[in-house]
Amino acid sequence: MSADRLVKRFGELTAVDDVSFAIRPGETYGLLGPNGAGKTTIINMVAGLIPADSGSVDVAGIRMDPAGIAVKRHLGLVPQELAIYPDLTARENLNFFGRLQGLGRKELSSRVNAVLELLGLAERAGEQTKKYSGGMKRRLNIGIGLLHRPGLLILDEPTVGVDPQSRNSILEAVGDLSAGGTAVLYTTHYMEEAERLCDRIAILDQGQIQAEGTRDELITLTGGVDRISLVGAGRSAAAAEALRSLDGVHRVTDSGGTELILTVTDGAALLAGIVSTAVRSGMTLASVSVTRPDLESVFLHLTGKALRD
Amino acid sequence: MRALWTMVGNDFRQRLRDKSVLIFSLIVPLALMGVLSLAFGRLGTGSVDLQPATVVASVEDSGPLGAALLDSLGSIEAMKVTVREVPADAVSSETRTTGAALGIVIPAGFSSALATGQPSTLQLIEGSGSVLETSVLISIVTGIVDQFTAASVTEAAAKLGGVPPDAAAGIGRIAVVGEPILHITEGTVPAGQLSLRAGLVAGQTGLFLLFTVGFGVLGLLAEKEQGTLGRIRSTAVPQWTIVAAKAAVGFSLGVAASAVLLASGTLLFGVNFGSPSVVGLLVLGAAAAATSLTFIVAKVVRTAEQANVAQSIVAMVLGIAGGAFFPIQASGFMAVLMDLNPVGAFIRGLGISAGGGGIAEIAMPLITMWGFAVVCVLVSRFLPDRGARS
Ligand SMILES: Nc1ncnc2c1ncn2[C@@H]1O[C@H](COP(=O)(O)OP(=O)(O)O)[C@@H](O)[C@H]1O
Ligand SMILES: [Mg+2]
Numbered sequence: 001m002s003a004d005r006l007v008k009r010f011g012e013l014t015a016v017d018d019v020s021f022a023i024r025p026g027e028t029y030g031l032l033g034p035n036g037a038g039k040t041t042i043i044n045m046v047a048g049l050i051p052a053d054s055g056s057v058d059v060a061g062i063r064m065d066p067a068g069i070a071v072k073r074h075l076g077l078v079p080q081e082l083a084i085y086p087d088l089t090a091r092e093n094l095n096f097f098g099r100l101q102g103l104g105r106k107e108l109s110s111r112v113n114a115v116l117e118l119l120g121l122a123e124r125a126g127e128q129t130k131k132y133s134g135g136m137k138r139r140l141n142i143g144i145g146l147l148h149r150p151g152l153l154i155l156d157e158p159t160v161g162v163d164p165q166s167r168n169s170i171l172e173a174v175g176d177l178s179a180g181g182t183a184v185l186y187t188t189h190y191m192e193e194a195e196r197l198c199d200r201i202a203i204l205d206q207g208q209i210q211a212e213g214t215r216d217e218l219i220t221l222t223g224g225v226d227r228i229s230l231v232g233a234g235r236s237a238a239a240a241e242a243l244r245s246l247d248g249v250h251r252v253t254d255s256g257g258t259e260l261i262l263t264v265t266d267g268a269a270l271l272a273g274i275v276s277t278a279v280r281s282g283m284t285l286a287s288v289s290v291t292r293p294d295l296e297s298v299f300l301h302l303t304g305k306a307l308r309d
Numbered sequence: 310m311r312a313l314w315t316m317v318g319n320d321f322r323q324r325l326r327d328k329s330v331l332i333f334s335l336i337v338p339l340a341l342m343g344v345l346s347l348a349f350g351r352l353g354t355g356s357v358d359l360q361p362a363t364v365v366a367s368v369e370d371s372g373p374l375g376a377a378l379l380d381s382l383g384s385i386e387a388m389k390v391t392v393r394e395v396p397a398d399a400v401s402s403e404t405r406t407t408g409a410a411l412g413i414v415i416p417a418g419f420s421s422a423l424a425t426g427q428p429s430t431l432q433l434i435e436g437s438g439s440v441l442e443t444s445v446l447i448s449i450v451t452g453i454v455d456q457f458t459a460a461s462v463t464e465a466a467a468k469l470g471g472v473p474p475d476a477a478a479g480i481g482r483i484a485v486v487g488e489p490i491l492h493i494t495e496g497t498v499p500a501g502q503l504s505l506r507a508g509l510v511a512g513q514t515g516l517f518l519l520f521t522v523g524f525g526v527l528g529l530l531a532e533k534e535q536g537t538l539g540r541i542r543s544t545a546v547p548q549w550t551i552v553a554a555k556a557a558v559g560f561s562l563g564v565a566a567s568a569v570l571l572a573s574g575t576l577l578f579g580v581n582f583g584s585p586s587v588v589g590l591l592v593l594g595a596a597a598a599a600t601s602l603t604f605i606v607a608k609v610v611r612t613a614e615q616a617n618v619a620q621s622i623v624a625m626v627l628g629i630a631g632g633a634f635f636p637i638q639a640s641g642f643m644a645v646l647m648d649l650n651p652v653g654a655f656i657r658g659l660g661i662s663a664g665g666g667g668i669a670e671i672a673m674p675l676i677t678m679w680g681f682a683v684v685c686v687l688v689s690r691f692l693p694d695r696g697a698r699s
Contacts, residue, residue: 047543069545077543083536087323099315100544144540 001152001183006055008041015041017207028184030198032191032295034307038207039187040080043156046185047077060151073102076150078142080157086130090121090140093129094147101148115143118173135166142170146177153177154185159193171197191295191307203299210302219293222301225250226267227291228274230260235282242281243274255306263301312546316554324524334521334566338513339573345509346578361389362410362442367397372420374457381453388445404434410442411435423457503660510574511659512633514567515652519599519624521566525559526603527620530613556600563596583662587671591658594678598651601685608692627652651681
């Protein structure tokens with residue numbers, strides 16, 4: 001699938017600002033960005049739920065259109081909010097959406113069983129979903145999206161508020177499908193998920209793609225800098241000021257007074273100097289940590305903000 | 310087509326499972342029919358059996374007509390009326406506290422005002438007792454005053470015609486007293502009108518039809534809130550089938566519930582609405598009108614909760630105006646409006662059908678209901694969708 005120069009405005013706000021990307025079959029593509037970055041809005045345009053103000057989406061060579069039926073056959077959507085019927089059982093939910101997706105009777109029943117098995121819901125498939133735990137509902141929410149083995153599976157933050165066990169079975173299910181040739185569009189604000197699951201990642205902030213590439217490609221963008229976090233009390237502003245003038249320190253982010261985040265070249269070598277500078281500036285340190293570069297530091301590097309608020 | 314049936318089936322499954330349809334579309338209206346028919350029960354048999362009643366009155370009028378009015382009330386044959394005179398400022402409280410059927414304050418100058426054709430206000434206070442006796446008394450008083458007015462017109466006319474004033478007054482008085490004021494007879498229901506009990510069954514059926522169809526199109530708002538609407542819209546299903554499925558659900562639930570209610574009414578309350586096929590046509594028309602109205606409601610509200618409130622208001626307004634609880638009379642523009650009310654048309658149609666009318670005779674109610682349906686659907690197409698942003 002490919003998205004070409006997508007734009008969406010809500011009044012004054014440009015929620016999605018000239019976004020383009022392409023996903024090959026079997027590839028998992030991550031949109032990583034904080035809340036409000038525009039992930040859901042992009043997905044809604046890709047899935048044909050809302051029209052784009054400009055730009056276009058093609059899936060399997062067909063132009064996406066909110067009224068398009070042929071193109072939607074290739075689509076499996078897992079919305080951010082739960083989208084299941086509470087009064088129906090898991091099996092009934094799957095049967096309903098499977099039929100809407102055009103699965104025939106035989107295929108439907110074998111796929112429903114397979115998905116229930118895959119997501120560990122088989123034993124309680126006959127229970128109304130309103131009696132399910134949050135994690136079980138989430139798993140079913142995902143199962144519905146991959147029931148008909150779509151060519152493009154779209155998942156919008158599927159693991160938010162999910163227990164670790166459910167989270168693993170969700171990530172595994174997505175991995176399985178991807179191995180079978182499905183293109184996956186995956187949004188998240190969890191860096192670890194993007195790192196674990198995605199072949200390529202786009203870093204999204206304020207409706208714009210800031211950078212795109214494999215995990216390693218993105219990390220080289222930071223210039224291989226490390227991240228040092230200083231947590232403590234007192235005079236952090238003065239400390240930040242003093243730290244900025246040190247050699248090898250690229251950036252100091254003062255996030256609200258108790259934590260200073262530094263991006264530095266070779267953190268291990270600079271650590272001693274940094275700590276003593278901070279202490280001399282009047283900061284009482286409670287903890288110090290050095291992190292090798294990861295997507296979190298890429299995001300920080302690109303936007304000057306932490307990924308999570 | 311398959312998608313349409315899948316969606317319809319899915320909705321039926323849920324509505325039957327959560328029992329809401331069963332409760333709101335069948336049990337509540339049947340219970341209401343039962344309660345109301347007990348309340349109005351004495352009328353249900355077709356013969357009027359009025360209970361003795363008290364009228365609390367004050368006569369400030371020094372002329373003859375005030376006293377004549379009270380005398381007339383005391384001499385109604387079909388109903389034993391006791392008139393108790395109290396001071397004017399006590400009428401209201403006495404009426405309320407003593408269980409009197411009606412309070413009357415006849416103002417000073419009532420006679421002379423009537424005699425000269427001047428306006429004069431007769432104050433009537435409804436009692437807290439039986440609604441039936443009160444309304445009969447009110448209509449009698451109104452009838453008498455009409456006759457007084459007629460009499461004074463006669464008198465005036467006689468004067469103009471050159472009859473000496475004394476004699477003219479005489480003619481007038483004859484016009485008042487000489488004629489029996491009102492005949493209350495045991496009424497047989499005229500053709501085209503339902504007995505009270507049948508009217509109750511028909512009216513409640515029409516009223517609750519408006520609630521029942523709400524389970525259709527308005528369910529779209531619930532699906533939007535559940536997120537399932539977005540999911541359906543992301544599947545390979547033509548957009549129009551989504552609304553069509555909901556409309557089909559509302560319509561069929563409406564038809565089924567109305568059929569059950571009318572049938573239960575026939576069995577439980579012993580009323581008869583005539584030919585089942587004629588009744589069937591009326592039910593289809595009413596369900597179409599009611600369903601189409603939900604298209605408009607769905608456009609103007611934002612949430613499922615608002616939808617329920619709006620639909621209830623619409624149902625009560627149309628239901629009451631259409632005569633679901635008691636027949637309502639209006640004239641002029643209001644009467645035209647009321648003629649267009651699908652609930653009213655439904656009840657009128659059932660009246661015609663109960664009186665033996667066939668398909669040709671119910672053409673007007675049918676046209677009214679289908680016309681209403683078409684207009685609603687057209688209107689809804691042009692309304693902006695307030696709930697569209699999610
Ligand atoms: N229907 C809408 N109307 C107005 N603003 C919206 C609407 N949907 C999203 N937004 C705004 O667009 C921005 C992006 O939202 P969204 O795509 O939901 O972000 P994300 O999914 O990355 O958290 C936010 O600022 C949000 O408030
Ligand atoms: Mg989102």
